[in-house]
Amino acid sequence: VLQLEPQQNLLVGSRVRGNGLSGGQRKRVxxxxxxxxxxxxxxxxEPxxxxxxxxxLILVQQLRRMAQLGMTIVMVIHQPRYSLFTLLDDVLLLGKGGKAVYIGPTKDAKKYFENLGIMMPPDENPADWMMDVLSGxxxxxxxxxxxxxxxxxxxxA
Structure with missing residues (x-):
């Protein structure tokens, strides 16, 4: 699931250039x-x-596969790119002071803000736009x- 088979015999934490794991591989380990x-x-x-x-994106895709197999995964992610954001089933979006602004299906978050009267500008990244809205x-x-x-x-609301 974590796609680490090619690295199975590498030493974790090795400082030898070319012989260690990448940052993404270390996170997956x-x-x-x-x-x-x-x-x-x-x-x-913050995985x-x-x-x-x-x-x-690769890490979150792998976590998504695990969730599809029945595991519940809860994670904190700051400033996700949109393609990563869309992989999440549900989100809790926090505003200033850590107050909950939205909790629910990721696919409905944009519509939630639009129903409040806040429209997303054209050609805007929805994940970035929501972060902007949350910060005022x-x-x-x-x-x-x-x-x-x-x-x-x-x-x-």
Whole structure:
């Protein structure tokens, strides 16, 4: 599942150039160590932190496969690229102060904000746009909510 078979005989933590594991492979080894305990729920704190976008996507694709096999996976991810964001079944989006703004299916998150009166500009990355909305960075041209009312509106819904 973690696609580490070609690296099975490499020394983890090796500093010898060309003989060690990449950052993405090390992250997958850490996930594998957690999986060895056969947990029913896997909690991961920023598993993509420090990885390039391709390695992050590969790791989340592998976690998605495990979820499809029945494992519950809960993880914290900051600033995911959109292709990674769409792999998540459900999301909890937090606003300032760690307050929950949206919890539900990932596919419905954009519509949730649009129903509040905040429209996504054309050619915008939906994941980035949602992060901007959560931080109060909304272009007034695309919002029916005055910027000063935005925090209250996000937390009342």
């Amino acid at each position: 850490n996930v594998g160590i957690e999986l060895a305990a056969s947990p029913t729920v896997l909690f991961l704190d 993509t932190s420090g990885l390039d976008s391709t390695s992050s 960075q909304v272009d007034p041209q695309y919002s029916r909510i005055p910027k000063s009312d935005l925090p209250a509106k996000l937390f009342e």
